[in-house]
Amino acid sequence: MSCHFKYTKETNLSIPRTAENNNKIYYEVKIVIKDVEWSVLRRYREFYDFHEKLTHSEGHVIAKSLLPPKKILGNKNPEFVEQRRKLLEEYIQSLLGLFNDKLPRAFIEFLEFNKYDIVYLLQDLSHYFCEFGDSLLLTSKEYNLSSLELHCISERLCIPCPEADQKDKYDFSHVLDFCSQLDIVSVTPLHAHEATEGCYYNAVDVPIGKSNLIPKNLKFNMNAFRNIKELKFYGLSTENISDAYFLKTSLVKFYVHNTTIRQINQVLLCDSVHKDVPNASDCNVWDKLQHLDFTGNLITSLDESIKLASKVKTLILDKNRLKSIQCLSSLSNLETLSLAVNLISECLDWHLQLGNLKTLNLSQNRISTLSGLRKLYSLVNLDLSCNQIENLEEIDHIASLPLLENLKLTANPLAGSVDYRPRVLARFYDRAPEIILDNEHATGMDLDMALVLSALNKAKINVNSIS
Missing domain, CATH: 3.80.10.10 (Ribonuclease Inhibitor)
Incomplete structure (x- = not known):
């Protein structure tokens, strides 16, 4: 995952190419932070407006002459476009060297660091929760988070606090405070507004936006969610969870829909390297789990890991590939079993x-x-x-x-x-x-x-x- 604050010296900006669309010239800006990269398309007009913001903002002295000048006539001439591409590349590289690890907000948004970088993505989320968190929680204690957001939250807990993060509305504590009050969390490969539920299954292997980030490769823990009672996974395997310790002590309902999982142990032993139950310790037991819903997966058989959720009262296995049942004798509290649309x-x-x-x-x-x-x-x-x-x-x-x-x-x-x-x-x-x-x-x-x-x-x- 990208983190400019952590990998400042491994951050590179370039403009490798241009593109023409609807008779307009776009410059493709490529951002690389260690192993993560993404690109944005910007017209010269957008560079100009961005530069105006920078020159009028406090905290940095930016010379107006740093940006290549406008040209009214002949601005689509191939030779001129190529020359401008090189000058714009030098321009953004100069800004990056000037700002170092203290990127101004205009720069962050212009190059979409707030969509792919741990610190700046969470600053946006912190700002949102600072303004609307209380009203959201009054309406519902349920919230949808993408795999990228959860990955960022998990990684952010492991790095020092950036100076920019100390500003009130961007303080990471707003995210932690909001997450700690949630009762229900739904997890999707993309954010809810980026995909309908029907395409979550396909989205898990597709890069996020214009980046090389793949949802199924983003690991995360659930340590920021100490009080959740229900967890819902759509399209994303539960094996993305690297640490489920706190879930096992609080979770009452667990939903896993439209994924490629084939075995129950991929859920109940999601954070364990070894999936066999004889080697599972007491820390693998799901103490309060009463409702399991595995609708729409590829489950072919039931394994012994189900005994780790011995208090389950409702088990839903609709739309899988089951031909028979096994290992359910350990569920002495089971009252409802649904096996619709199987084999x-x-x-x-x-x-x-x-x-x-x-x-x-x-x-x-x-x-x-x-x-x-x-x-x-x-x-x-x-x-x-x-x-x-x-x-x-x-x-x-x-x-x-x-x-x-x-x-x-x-x-x-x-x-x-x-x-x-x-x-x-x-x-x-x-x-x-x-x-x-x-x-x-x-x-x-x-x-x-x-x-x-x-x-x-x-x-x-x-x-x-x-x-």
Whole structure:
């Protein structure tokens, strides 16, 4: 990450080329600070206005003659443009040598140091929080930060305080004070105004602005956020977190959406080099975590790291690549499990892992048989919509569940059959009036037909038992 204050001697400015757009000449200014670089396009008019600001500002004596003069006629002549490019390059290099590590605000904004440099980006953020922080916190204790902003905050905690940072409105303490009061933080590859949620996934590999900074390469810790209860990651892997110690003692809800993670340990052991649980210490346990949402990732299986969040009550794994479940027996507090839009075709003896489950969402999978759900005795809500259930007899496996109240079977082959509703309700016998099927209570007509069908079912069972 760029830090002119830290790498003053490794900061270089140049104007390597020009560009013409809409019959206007632009000069490309390239800024390099150690390994980080970015560029800005500026017209001569912008150089002129910038120079006027400098010459009228306090603190520096800048000669007006330092800037190459204007030229009214022939200013697009290739030879003249090339000569001016060289003179403008000498001009900005002279200013950099004059200012050294104490860059004036006009210089910072003209060359966009406030977009890519740790100190100056955070000065802008400090100024913003100084003016609007209190009103933002009164409205909501939730705030969105980009990976670049979080990286800057983490790195800024490790460097001495620049002199310019001591000015009231630019003081870094405004950022720290604001962050310490947040309850919910959302993290995105780009800032919220730079991308919609749908393109976060693609933005993680794309350079930020006109720089060579890549969001997925920016590591950060969460040490400035001592009180957050909810953390939301969109498009960015949690492995960007280099230190999650304080998160593990305070976080209640954790959301990770639209990333490339394939294993749970990439989240729960995000700051550990070794991802195997036997080597995990007590400092890896997520003490207060009750809600985990991993919607829209590439998770193919569940690993033993899930036991590090043993107090979880809600686990959402929608839109992944799961074919089965494992390692959930350690979640004795789990009440809600959502596995919608996965690749699950069967549920073999799930009661061995989900003993206390109340809500199960298996919609949009490939399930055709329900025998593996027959002993989920605490289940109240079951969503099986958009699967491949065709045989009415499969309902018998769940009809004996004593607490089941809400059942969804829409968009299964069975749901398109004649008298579907009363035939399904009939499998519940005396409990038919208690069942809400596909979000609808049974009508009187449904129950009358279900009563007849259930009586016929009983008679058929009795005949079969006698024979």
